[in-house]
Amino acid sequence: MMQAKDYFELGLEFHGHKCPAMPLGMRAAAAAMNALGAERSKDKELVLIAETGDDHAAGCFVDGLMTITGCTYGKGNIKKTYYGKMAFTLIDTKQQKAVRVQLKPEFFGKMLQSPFVEQRKRGVPPQDVPAAITDPLVEGVMNRPEEEFLIVSPVFDYPFAKAKGVFDTDLCEICGERVFVHKLQNVNGKKACIPCAEKMK
Secondary structure, eight states: OOOGGGGHHHHHHHHOSOOSHHHHHHHHHHHHHHHHTOOOOSSSSEEEEEOOOSSSTTTTHHHHHHHHHOOOTTTTOEEEOOOOOSEEEEEETTTTEEEEEEEOHHHHHHHTTSHHHHHHHTTOOGGGSOHHHHHHHHHHHHHSOGGGTEEEOOOEEOOOOOOOOOOOEEEOTTTOOEEEGGGOEEETTEEEOHHHHHHHO
């Protein structure tokens, strides 16, 4: 059984500062993995679809998801929909099963009224928010029963076809840089990378 607390120090080191959103992601991810009976992803056994967006409060949630699941942008097994929701779907590609987890709306609404968020609204960097404010929130997140703040869907079927990895490269005939072939475009008879192709249009 996945326990978020076992990865807390790793998550903190990876994320860079202490805040309540990253541990929320850890707890939510652990709940998803336990629902699926899945182990942490070494390659692409798991795929995560995060519904968060950019430039909104609590985006740190995703770093907690990554810490627990092992889904990373480098491995290519995490995507963002940019819906601006505190929710995600975790897919077990071997079982072809998935689960969706979201923060309870009323719980997240209260979190956004916390002294921590008030400090952030005033422009205080997260690492500079006093520990007297941050620590109780983080401890509350790590110790709160998950049914109090998470909605975990029933496990459902999710047919998933893994894409084949691309190993072949060629040179962009405009800038001379090496590019994976599936990203080269033909512009006026020349092989062009995406930035060069856009300049030529």
